[in-house]
Amino acid sequence: VFHLMGSLAEFERALIAERTRAGLAAARMRGVRIGRRKAMNAEQVRHARALLEAGERPADIARTLQVGRSTLYRALDVQHPQKGRAA
Structure with a gap:
């Protein structure tokens, strides 16, 4: 059965x-x-890149665009800064 x-x-x-x-x-x-849809469209990526070049912190940019920092870094194709490490 x-x-x-x-x-x-x-x-x-x-x-x-x-x-x-x-x-x-x-x-x-x-x-x-x-x-799944992308979290950031091309216009948002351009805006984020401009803000980053203007000296804005990535965390502030992510908060403004209402996306996570990892999403922002991935969209901008930049490396994450290492926490607690001297440059």
Whole structure:
């Protein structure tokens, strides 16, 4: 009995996966962008870069743009400063 239930569950899981793959492929064909949206758009990145070059602290820029510091560093493609290390 358990073996039969397990087989049915496995079959159903395969059907769900197949439908999901087909749905994603159809969405791609329609030009739908799949996945999570970027936290910062190009205009925000330009603004952040300008603020950084003007001497603003990254933490203040991140707070202004309402994004995390890591997100800001990643968008600007700069290295994180090391905490507690002398330069």
